[in-house]
Amino acid sequence: MRINNAYFTRRKFLNSILGGWFGAVIVSFISPIVKFVWPPYKEPDEVKLVLADFAAMPPGEVKIFPWGVKPGLLKRAADGTFIAWVGVCTHLDCNVSWVPDKKQFYCACHIGWYDENGTNIAGPPPKPLRRLDVAVEGEDLFVRKPGAGAKA
Amino acid sequence: MKIDLKTFLAWFDDRLAVTPLVKYMTKKEVPQHEHSIWYYTGSSILLFLFIQIVTGIMLAFYYKPTLEGANASIARIMTELPLGWLVRSVHSWSATFMIAIVMVHMLSIMLTKSYRKPREVTWLTGMMLLVVSMVFGFTGYLLPWDDLSLSATKVGTNIPAAIPVVGRWVTQFLRGGDDVTGDTLTRFFLFHVCILPLVIFAILVVHILLVQKEGMSIPLKEEIAKKTVPALPFWPNFILREFIIWLVLLGTVLTVALLFAPSLGPSADLMAAAPEGVKPEWYFLFLFQTLKIFPANMGPVTGEFVAVVIIMVGIIGIFVVPFLDNKPETKKGRFFTYLTYFGVIYAIAFSIWSLL
Numbered sequence: 001m002r003i004n005n006a007y008f009t010r011r012k013f014l015n016s017i018l019g020g021w022f023g024a025v026i027v028s029f030i031s032p033i034v035k036f037v038w039p040p041y042k043e044p045d046e047v048k049l050v051l052a053d054f055a056a057m058p059p060g061e062v063k064i065f066p067w068g069v070k071p072g073l074l075k076r077a078a079d080g081t082f083i084a085w086v087g088v089c090t091h092l093d094c095n096v097s098w099v100p101d102k103k104q105f106y107c108a109c110h111i112g113w114y115d116e117n118g119t120n121i122a123g124p125p126p127k128p129l130r131r132l133d134v135a136v137e138g139e140d141l142f143v144r145k146p147g148a149g150a151k152a
Numbered sequence: 153m154k155i156d157l158k159t160f161l162a163w164f165d166d167r168l169a170v171t172p173l174v175k176y177m178t179k180k181e182v183p184q185h186e187h188s189i190w191y192y193t194g195s196s197i198l199l200f201l202f203i204q205i206v207t208g209i210m211l212a213f214y215y216k217p218t219l220e221g222a223n224a225s226i227a228r229i230m231t232e233l234p235l236g237w238l239v240r241s242v243h244s245w246s247a248t249f250m251i252a253i254v255m256v257h258m259l260s261i262m263l264t265k266s267y268r269k270p271r272e273v274t275w276l277t278g279m280m281l282l283v284v285s286m287v288f289g290f291t292g293y294l295l296p297w298d299d300l301s302l303s304a305t306k307v308g309t310n311i312p313a314a315i316p317v318v319g320r321w322v323t324q325f326l327r328g329g330d331d332v333t334g335d336t337l338t339r340f341f342l343f344h345v346c347i348l349p350l351v352i353f354a355i356l357v358v359h360i361l362l363v364q365k366e367g368m369s370i371p372l373k374e375e376i377a378k379k380t381v382p383a384l385p386f387w388p389n390f391i392l393r394e395f396i397i398w399l400v401l402l403g404t405v406l407t408v409a410l411l412f413a414p415s416l417g418p419s420a421d422l423m424a425a426a427p428e429g430v431k432p433e434w435y436f437l438f439l440f441q442t443l444k445i446f447p448a449n450m451g452p453v454t455g456e457f458v459a460v461v462i463i464m465v466g467i468i469g470i471f472v473v474p475f476l477d478n479k480p481e482t483k484k485g486r487f488f489t490y491l492t493y494f495g496v497i498y499a500i501a502f503s504i505w506s507l508l
Binding site: 025032033035036037039040 | 206210213232233234235236238239399
């Protein structure tokens with residue numbers, strides 16, 4: 001049945017209402033399932049380390065620190081400042097290691113090499129290692145995502 | 153060659169033969185009479201089974217079936233994961249609803265005598281499904297690994313040991329040794345998420361195929377009068393009515409789960425004394441109470457042994473009802489009706505007694 005000048009029939013109207021309601025019901029069931037199955041785990045914005053643990057590092061040495069649930073690499077530069085990277089290969093996510101003899105970072109998964117500045121120099125890695133910001137604040141050493149800034 | 157949706161679907165239909173199935177669905181009819189309401193219990197059970205599968209898989213994503221990790225992983229699901237407490241609550245409540253409706257389903261068949269020829273095997277597979285569902289409940293009860301679930305499992309797995317010779321062996325199989333340990337937990341998890349699902353699906357397929365093969369049973373009264381009963385097309389009339397019931401049940405289970413989330417005690421300590429108020433799931437309460445009323449020793453055997461034998465005879469009795477109540481369709485078999493009422497009153501009374 002269609003009322004004069006109406007754009008759609010009564011059946012079409014009722015079907016849309018029912019269908020829309022049914023769709024809303026389905027979405028309301030699916031969305032919590034999606035949230036539960038993909039929980040919002042994110043890598044940290046900032047990690048706080050104890051400065052004393054790293055203060056004695058000679059220039060050129062690299063140490064590992066926990067960047068959330070993956071390794072971070074902390075290097076003492078020649079001028080005494082710290083440089084940090086996420087210790088994960090930019091090729092396919094394997095953890096990299098520091099090879100002191102060569103002064104290079106090495107990924108064993110597909111033989112990828114990075115120089116001591118984290119630049120990819122050999123093998124499949126497409127990009128340099130991800131840099132992190134380092135800030136010394138009193139007794140603490142903060143490692144932050146670039147641009148994350150200090151927390152107020 | 154022109155390829156559109158129609159030819160694409162026809163290609164599949166050629167190979168998978170979907171059309172005959174759809175044709176069958178549209179031709180299938182469901183009788184309409186004063187007892188038709190019980191037909192809906194079957195699909196309601198399937199709804200809860202489906203909820204159990206979905207929520208069960210979700211829980212298994214984060215659950216850790218180990219001595220050290222089990223309780224903590226449930227605590228994490230309950231407190232850290234988005235709506236995790238609700239997922240667990242729905243899983244727990246939907247299990248309760250499922251068993252309850254299975255019992256209603258079974259009673260309706262008992263009282264309308266639908267198990268009679270030619271549906272004896274349908275009844276047997278149905279009883280098997282009930283037993284498997286209860287084993288699902290029993291194995292699931294241990295998984296949170298708190299003091300209550302540990303004690304309940306110790307008691308439950310000790311019951312077969314009352315049977316001479318083979319009993320001890322059964323208990324050891326269930327526990328993975330002489331005592332309930334972390335191995336029991338891992339084993340129960342495997343039963344719960346792997347072995348029992350395979351078993352229940354195998355039996356369910358036979359059960360549902362048999363229901364399709366014989367069609368819906370109609371009540372004795374109509375059968376005796378040889379009347380033709382009015383019928384409703386399965387698709388879409390019956391399915392849409394089922395859908396309404398599903399929505400109501402879904403709303404009910406969600407509401408209950410929202411208001412009464414299951415608790416979680418501290419992680420079970422194998423050395424600790426049993427806590428107060430150890431109880432099995434509600435559907436085991438009458439069996440629990442039956443075991444309690446027997447004295448420790450009855451002549452040469454233990455009271456537990458006598459109780460276990462009586463319970464076993466009772467269960468086997470229910471299994472073979474179609475072969476005991478095998479009168480021609482014109483006879484009502486009142487004795488079994490009264491026996492059913494007695495069984496229901498017994499189960500309710502003993503369940504209440506066990507809570508006093």
